[in-house]
Amino acid sequence: MSYQNYTTEQLQALDNAHHLHPFTDHKQLRSDGARMIVRADGPFIYDSDGNEILDGMAGLWCVNIGYGRDELAKAAYEQMKELPYYNSFFRCTTPTPVLLAAKLAELAPKGLNQVFYGSSGSEANDTAVRLVRHYWSLEGKPEKNIIISRNTAYHGSSITGASLGGMAAMHGQLHGAVPNIVHVMPPYSYEFAHAGESDHDFGLRAARAVEDAILEAGADKVAAFIGEPVMGAGGVRIPPASYWPEIQRVCRKYDVLLMIDEVITGYGRTGAWFGCETYGVEADTITTAKALTSGYQPLSALLVGERISSTLVEKGGEFYHGYTYSGHPVCCAVALANLDIIEREGLVERVANDTGPYFSKVLAETIGKHAMVGETRSIGLMGAVELARGNGSRERFDPGQAAGEMVRDHAVANGLMVRSVGDTMILSPPLIWGREHVDMACERLSRALDDVAARLG
Ligand code: PXG
Numbered sequence: 001m002s003y004q005n006y007t008t009e010q011l012q013a014l015d016n017a018h019h020l021h022p023f024t025d026h027k028q029l030r031s032d033g034a035r036m037i038v039r040a041d042g043p044f045i046y047d048s049d050g051n052e053i054l055d056g057m058a059g060l061w062c063v064n065i066g067y068g069r070d071e072l073a074k075a076a077y078e079q080m081k082e083l084p085y086y087n088s089f090f091r092c093t094t095p096t097p098v099l100l101a102a103k104l105a106e107l108a109p110k111g112l113n114q115v116f117y118g119s120s121g122s123e124a125n126d127t128a129v130r131l132v133r134h135y136w137s138l139e140g141k142p143e144k145n146i147i148i149s150r151n152t153a154y155h156g157s158s159i160t161g162a163s164l165g166g167m168a169a170m171h172g173q174l175h176g177a178v179p180n181i182v183h184v185m186p187p188y189s190y191e192f193a194h195a196g197e198s199d200h201d202f203g204l205r206a207a208r209a210v211e212d213a214i215l216e217a218g219a220d221k222v223a224a225f226i227g228e229p230v231m232g233a234g235g236v237r238i239p240p241a242s243y244w245p246e247i248q249r250v251c252r253k254y255d256v257l258l259m260i261d262e263v264i265t266g267y268g269r270t271g272a273w274f275g276c277e278t279y280g281v282e283a284d285t286i287t288t289a290k291a292l293t294s295g296y297q298p299l300s301a302l303l304v305g306e307r308i309s310s311t312l313v314e315k316g317g318e319f320y321h322g323y324t325y326s327g328h329p330v331c332c333a334v335a336l337a338n339l340d341i342i343e344r345e346g347l348v349e350r351v352a353n354d355t356g357p358y359f360s361k362v363l364a365e366t367i368g369k370h371a372m373v374g375e376t377r378s379i380g381l382m383g384a385v386e387l388a389r390g391n392g393s394r395e396r397f398d399p400g401q402a403a404g405e406m407v408r409d410h411a412v413a414n415g416l417m418v419r420s421v422g423d424t425m426i427l428s429p430p431l432i433w434g435r436e437h438v439d440m441a442c443e444r445l446s447r448a449l450d451d452v453a454a455r456l457g
Pocket residue numbers: 060119120121122123125154155156157161228232233261262263264289290419
């Protein structure tokens with residue numbers, strides 16, 4: 001059945017009648033109708049009205065190798081023909097998850113040699129929480145089970161993910177979060193640095209909020225700290241250079257494990273294979289998903305360090321946890337093909353040495369000069385633009401003006417897909433972007449800012 005037999009209006013009517021969308025106000029959606037994205041190629045997506053849109057969000061922070069890669073389609077097809085599914089329970093497995101695990105151990109930072117699979121970042125973080133708490137229990141410290149996280153962190157949308165995350169609106173709808181999770185301030189200088197406070201000092205202060213939380217709970221009660229190297233969905237909040245080394249020092253001092261959530265930063269986004277390498281931080285667990293398959297198939301991999309895995313293996317007995325699709329052979333085959341492309345095309349190096357620095361420069365020199373931009377920032381190929389009343393200012397628009405949403409809508413109308421987090425505009429494009437795509441994105445965003453500035457007066 002082809003969608004081409006349907007008009008956009010017919011598809012929208014069916015969508016409104018039967019489809020509940022993620023993170024969506026349905027009353028609003030149903031008055032406007034959803035934009036139908038019908039195909040994509042390289043860095044571009046196409047909607048059902050035939051508009052070509054440069055995808056500044058790589059789908060949803062995931063399509064790192066761009067769209068339309070035959071190799072991944074072939075890998076899935078071949079695997080489906082050979083063996084579409086078999087499980088990894090009950091002393092069985094299949095070859096592709098094994099080969100992928102070995103590949104991930106090779107790519108991962110030293111000491112993270114074991115992999116537990118799921119289908120999403122939310123599932124992987126659920127596994128990480130279970131594993132970390134189980135670890136301390138096996139080590140005879142079951143009461144060491146508090147996890148420290150940060151306000152505005154995003155760690156998924158399952159009850160565990162949302163509880164770990166620090167999104168107030170999500171907590172408001174949880175009706176009972178997973179217990180023993182504590183949230184502290186994020187390292188977000190644009191909003192939280194005091195006037196005159198250096199980036200360095202602010203980074204230390206934000207990291208010491210974690211130490212304060214450990215001292216308040218008692219180190220013998222704190223299992224782990226969890227953080228995204230760069231907070232993604234919270235608004236590409238890039239920590240000062242002083243932040244992660246201080247977090248590492250504090251965690252070591254109190255024997256608190258470090259859980260790094262690389263669902264967005266994993267597989268090249270920051271210009272290193274993993275964001276923790278960008279920040280020189282050593283993790284006990286690394287959560288990955290999204291770009292592991294460039295979004296072509298749903299797959300997550302929790303990378304587990306030696307300390308936890310050896311206890312699990314030696315003392316753990318059976319770990320009562322797993323998903324039907326843990327180690328799905330088709331998803332793993334697609335992941336292998338995807339990692340092969342990232343390596344072969346040198347995408348990580350290109351982000352580090354060429355497109356990442358170029359993106360940062362052009363963003364600052366064009367968008368950063370605009371009258372309604374307070375700040376631009378980026379690392380690798382993830383960036384943010386803060387909308388403000390006046391260039392370089394920190395004064396926000398009234399929330400009722402919905403400036404961020406307006407800029408997003410005008411950007412899409414100008415041929416650029418971006419995401420707005422409140423009044424923070426986000427770019428997280430495919431890693432195949434060349435300099436010409438960076439230029440194109442900044443021109444289109446600039447035009448959108450002009451349009452909105454004219455409307456807001
Ligand atoms: N951790 C991080 C850091 C994420 O960004 C998850 C976990 C959960 O992954 P799954 O696969 O369960 O969605 C994410 C997901 C947004 C947005 O609005 C971001 C995500 C998901 C949906 C929307 O920017 N990140």
